[in-house]
Amino acid sequence: MNFIMTPDRITPPEIQPMPMLHMPPAIVTETPSGATVYRYSGGDAPATRISISIEGGLAGIATPEIGALLAPLWIEGTRDMDAETIADFIDYRGAWINTDMGIRTMNLTVNALNHNFDEILPVLSGIVSAPTFPDDRLRQVALRTAAAVGVERSTTAWNASAALRAMVYGDGHPLRRETDADLLCDVTSQQLHDVYFSHLHPANIKAFISGRLSDATLGEVTAMLNSIPATGTPEKVTVPEFRPSASRRTHITMPNAQQSAVRMGLLLPGRENPDFVAIRLLVLALGGYFGSRLMLNVREDKGYTYGINAVTIGYPHQAYMSISAEADAAYVEPLIAETISEMERMKDESSYTADEIDRLRRLSLSGLAAMLDTPFTIMDHHRSSVLAGAPSDYFARQQEAIYNLSAESLAELARRYFDTSALFIATAGV
Structure with a gap:
């Protein structure tokens, strides 16, 4: 007698820890x-x-x-x-x-x-x-x-x-x-x-x-x-130091706009700083994925916007965090206030849950694992690292920072680098 096994669609598969990853060198x-x-x-x-x-x-x-x-x-x-x-x-x-x-x-x-x-x-x-x-x-x-x-x-x-x-x-x-x-x-x-x-x-x-x-x-x-001719001269293009404005807030009036745009920026240390990789994880926790704090608070809970995100834009010596959102004009100031409030809340280690830390770790490790999929993704990593001026051990640094994630480390980074009084805020709309 032949028995047909019915798939178990109730019990989720056991989640295994991600093994240590190794980026093959170029x-x-x-x-x-x-x-x-x-x-x-x-x-x-x-x-x-x-x-x-x-x-x-x-x-x-x-x-x-x-x-x-x-x-x-x-x-x-x-x-x-x-x-x-x-x-x-x-x-x-x-x-x-x-x-x-x-x-x-x-x-x-x-x-x-x-x-x-x-x-x-x-x-x-x-x-x-x-x-x-x-x-x-x-x-x-x-x-x-x-x-x-x-x-x-x-x-x-x-x-x-x-x-x-x-x-x-x-x-x-x-x-x-x-x-x-x-x-x-x-x-x-x-x-x-x-x-x-x-x-x-x-x-x-x-x-x-x-x-x-x-x-x-x-x-x-x-x-x-x-065979390529030498028509120019050897050079190395560098990104000049930022010359940030003394002004921290600006608004572009656009009378016919249906929605307003909000952009917020904060200066951060560059890729050569030993804290840079961990800072990127902090920014990821703030607004770098769908389950981030800004998405859960500003989008899901408050309903001020359909989407809000935060990214780190890094250069060898300097970097900055950029936060982006679109909202109805009536929600612009509440959105800004909630963003600042969330940044302040991240300075308290008791605000982090074990589930949040686990989500961050799994998301970040899966991103590293994806870089190892093919020879092309492996070279994409080396290419982006070389062109961005990242250290040669950047992959290993990322993995180490991910495994060392904790509520205490994230809160300490937030206290050190999330100076909300230094935010640049630009809005455009009515």
């Missing part, structure tokens, strides 16, 4: 031309990802308008191929290409299958070594970007965020600059060319390659990097 080498290569080989998928980062970025580019246009125009034509040919070539081979403008670097990423990676590499070489920033594409991208910027600038969220950045970064800081839609169409192809090639130098390049790598692939990548 192998770091330097090409004869001076480019730095980070590589990690692993996984079963016959695929390769290469990301090339060139010193420059928003902190090193002359104007935000050039920064907004340079990345999308980067892949719109080379000395040997126009935009359509590049797009067709990449698509036909099942590859994917993307560019972005980071804080300190210009970034280009290509994902490709191993069996045609050698065909795609010459195209990548042309994009890095000989982009043309064609005039016809520039006009299209400038108009499209200007329209998007115009729409974005009409929102309360953008205005409050821009006002907060202005107070936190201060006058003259490159990261407080905002893109002017009216100036985008004044940018010329020659300007993009001059800015790009002023930064292009093998010593300014970091390449991150991951996947199931062969010696042949690594040799081809090295040869490609060695």
Whole structure:
């Protein structure tokens, strides 16, 4: 007689503790031309990802308008191929290409299958070594970007965020600059060319390659990097020190706004500070996930907003916490008051429950575990750590801080760093 087992849908499975995690190191080498290569080989998928980062970025580019246009125009034509040919070539081979403008670097990423990676590499070489920033594409991208910027600038969220950045970064800081839609169409192809090639130098390049790598692939990548011309000079773009405003509160009046936006900021120590990792966990507890204190209080209990979050924006020497929410104008001041109250409450260790600490620990550990899923996520960790200027043992530091989580440690951090009298508050709306 055959018996069919009925699944037990009542008893939850036993939850096992997360084992100690280990982040495999990337192998770091330097090409004869001076480019730095980070590589990690692993996984079963016959695929390769290469990301090339060139010193420059928003902190090193002359104007935000050039920064907004340079990345999308980067892949719109080379000395040997126009935009359509590049797009067709990449698509036909099942590859994917993307560019972005980071804080300190210009970034280009290509994902490709191993069996045609050698065909795609010459195209990548042309994009890095000989982009043309064609005039016809520039006009299209400038108009499209200007329209998007115009729409974005009409929102309360953008205005409050821009006002907060202005107070936190201060006058003259490159990261407080905002893109002017009216100036985008004044940018010329020659300007993009001059800015790009002023930064292009093998010593300014970091390449991150991951996947199931062969010696042949690594040799081809090295040869490609060695062929990049040195049209600029070696440099290391850094984020200048903040010059925070003396003003702590500002409001942008927008008479037709349906909702108001609230942005709050607080200066914190940077990534080089030994407390930084633990501070990130404190900010996570405050507003970094759906079960955070701000979500439970301001959203679930008070109903002031559909969503509120807090994040840590970190640089090597300085950082700040940014709190974001949208609410009806009538709830703006109560929302701010409850946020401050919650920050103050976190200074009391008796306000933490064992369940809250357990949630934080499990959430944070699962995030670390996800970084180990594939060779690509492993390299994503190394890449983000290198570009952010994080210490080489950053993964281990995070794991140690997570296991050491306690009500006492979080309360002590809150007492030390949550100075609510030093909050910057920007609002936009009626």
